[in-house]
Amino acid sequence: MRKGLHVAIIMDGNGRWATWRGLPRMAGHRAGVAAVRRVVEHAPALGIRWLTLYAFSSDNWRRPADEVESIFWLMRAYLRLETGRLRQHGARLEIIGRRDRLPNLLLREIGHAENATAEGSRLHLRIAIDYSSRDTITRAVARATNALPPDQPPSADVLGRMLAQALTAESGEVDLLIRTGGEKRLSDFLLWESAYAELLFTDRMWPDFDATDLDAALAEFNRRERRFGGVPVATAHSVESAR
Ligand code: IPE
Ligand code: IPE
Ligand code: MG
Secondary structure (H helix, E strand, C coil), X not given: CCCCEEEEEEXXXXXXXXXXXXXXXXXXXXXXXXXHHHHHHHHHHXXXXXXXXXXXXXXXXXXXXXXXXXXXXXXXXXXXXXXXXXXXXXXXXXXXCCCCCCCHHHHHHHHHHHHHCCCCXXXXXEEEEEECHHHHHHHHHHHHHHHCCCCCCCCHHHHHHHHHHHHHCCCCCCCEEEECCCCCCCCCCCCCCCCCCEEEXXXXXXXXCCHHHHHHHHHHHHHCCCCCCCCCHHHHHHHHHHC
């Protein structure tokens, strides 16, 4: 069994947070970076070992070019300024998502941050950039089917195992998926990995999200009973004793 929880967060609401304050959307993204720092630094104390943050979806390319450019600029600054702190906190950073469309300067900063934090073992921080879960699954299917002998049609069983291997081998399934910003949708995030995730939607805008919100989310998670298709624990016990 993997030790530690895997929490995933759809960090939504930056734009509205800024607009409501009469600020440009970019100010919301900037304030969102501070929220990332708060959450990353508080997570290990709550038993979170894997933290996957949705920072830029493959559909976010639809935004105006200047917003996209500014977001990438902010990401570069985050990586450059934060790598030392991440190391201090024992965090290992990994960027997930497509890399072939990212600007070179950002790629360079990603490579540097990933190398510099490679030894971190307290928290595995995954930041999803140009990420699409459907695209990830599609690529994993293509890889899995290529690996099979051409005359052997992949059975659901074999394909399922290969996909699980490709998609969750290291990070494991998501235990708790949080979306800030009030919307109740997944927006193409970790669809496979969240098959049995507990879902938590909060109206809090991402720039306002802090350590106490994460505490509250974990407390809610701990109150939930996960059954994975089984029966409630109390029922299972009474069935046992009735035998
Ligand atoms: C999430 O905040 C950050 C990114 C998608 C990059 P939004 O920018 O989507 O904020 P809202 O949803 O417009 O408020
Ligand atoms: C999802 O937020 C992506 C990220 C938080 C990075 P969006 O704001 O892009 O999602 P939709 O468009 O409301 O579904
Ligand atoms: Mg949004």
